[in-house]
Amino acid sequence: MFSTDMISPQTGSSMRANGSGRPSCKVFFAKDPLKIVRAQGQYMFDETGEKYLDCINNVAHVGHSHPYVTKAATKQMELLNTNSRFLHDNLVQYAQRLTATLPEKLSVCYFVNSGSEANDLALRLARQYHGHQDVITLENAYHGHVTSLIDISPYKFNQLGKDSKKEFVHVAPSPDIYRGKYREDHPDPASAYAEEVKKIIEETQKNGRKIAAFIAESMQSCGGQVIPPVGYFQKVAEYVHAAGGVFIADEVQVGFGRVGKHFWAFQLQGEDFVPDIVTMGKPIGNGHPMSCVVTTREIAEKFGASGLEYFNTFGGNPVSCAIGLAVLDVIEKEDLQGNAMRVGSYLLELLVEQKKKHPLVGDIRGVGLFVGVDLVKDQQKRTPATAEALHLIYKLKEQKILLSADGPYRNILKFKPPMCFTMEDAKHVVEKIDVLLTEMEEATGMKTGNDVSANIQCKIKANEGSPQPESANESTSHLNGAACRQENGFYPEKHSVPSKTIRT
Secondary structure, three states: OOOOOEEOOOOOOEEOOOOOOOOOOEOOOOOOOOOEEEEEEOEEEEOOOOEEEEOOOOOOOOOEOOHHHHHHHHHHHHHOOOOOOOOOHHHHHHHHHHHOOOOOOOOEEEEEOOHHHHHHHHHHHHHHHHOOOEEEEEOOOOOOOOHHHHOOOHHHHHHHOOOOOOOOEEEEOOOOOOOOOOOOOOOOHHHHHHHHHHHHHHHHHHOOOOEEEEEEEOOEOOOOOEOOOOOHHHHHHHHHHHOOOEEEEEOOOOOOOOOOOOOOHHHHHOOOOOOOEEEEOHHHHOOOOOEEEEEOHHHHHHHHOOOOOOOOOOOOOHHHHHHHHHHHHHHHHOOHHHHHHHHHHHHHHHHHHHHHHOOOEEEEEEEOOEEEEEEEEEOOOOEEOHHHHHHHHHHHHHOOEEOEEEOOOOOEEEEOOOOOOOHHHHHHHHHHHHHHHHHHHHHHOHHHOOOOOOHHHHHHHHHHOOOOOHHHHOOOOOOOOOOOOHHHOOOOOOOOOOOOOOOO
């Protein structure tokens, strides 16, 4: 039976076509869903012709329906698209262009079709490397929708109950210096959080188990826009390598220049950090289903020695690679990495001003065009303002602005727009947010102080008429919403797009 069960990630409300069963598929704004029929640049248009500013789509990386990308896809489709077991120049050229943006030791590419497929393959590579099985993941992490990745995604498996974690999965505290165990006042949060990983490794080894991999998004997205403190990845990699495991950097959400300062988000940790495996998806094809795993020759050779042939029918096909090449061209020709630095820095400045004005704003964090606004009901207690975030998202939609909320309590406003986002766009969005926050605070009395009465959330929820998101009541040892501040050295500076020089 075909089912179109849909559930909104913000509201928990659903539309059920088959009239039975728990809803499982998600759409944005399910209470009043949008039917989008076309898009261009940073704008989307519904069936009535209304134009919406898109602050959500990190998939349309260089802009919706970019003519250069569309032309490259059409031109190659008119010539050939076929099984990737045939030789084709596009695959070789794209692999060379892609690896030229990465540290030298990351030189072997496996092309696949989605971020989930990339992370699943990364796990296979890691487990084959030394024959280990266990995986360390982070609180509230999400790495994909296939079974192997649900197993290592607390963001998902925690919804299934307390016994849902598999014995080969170990969950480390999110390196969150706003809500986590070690906060911004800690003298060395990077080392403190890394020590937590070391403890997990030691305990695992005592129980006779062996670590295959540590996996983390270079900046956690669904987990609440968490930006690890500099030095954390280096120390974790040291402990993981000593245990015979590998470090997997998930760049599916944050790669390809989005952070502005660097082409890859893991590079924010410093030049001395190089992951063993990097996975990528979403922006790689500007909406075309394409992804990649890049690793070292040593890991690839161990994978090949297993005797189990790896093959992907569509991964690296001529059309996908033509699109991938076109995306890299546009990033460079239109200086979109530089744009992410400039516009992202301006957006952060505007939002920091809102934090000074509004008690609902607890923290502003971000790098380039990857920015989070942590809404709170109490700035001292940092109590997540879930209903308030939901209310704001729907009110922005009425203003023709599309923004999402995420994190374990759905209280983090997430900015991850197409890379052609402008300063005018940033100013427009923040002005609307300013007005809405003012209205909400005046309506609930928040202007009189941070100790807000219990009826505030009820008032806002009543306006929306929707239940609390499932994740809002989950019990977690550390809440996400981590920090990135000016003293962390993450504010953008002038930086060029990686050179065209390629390696063979």
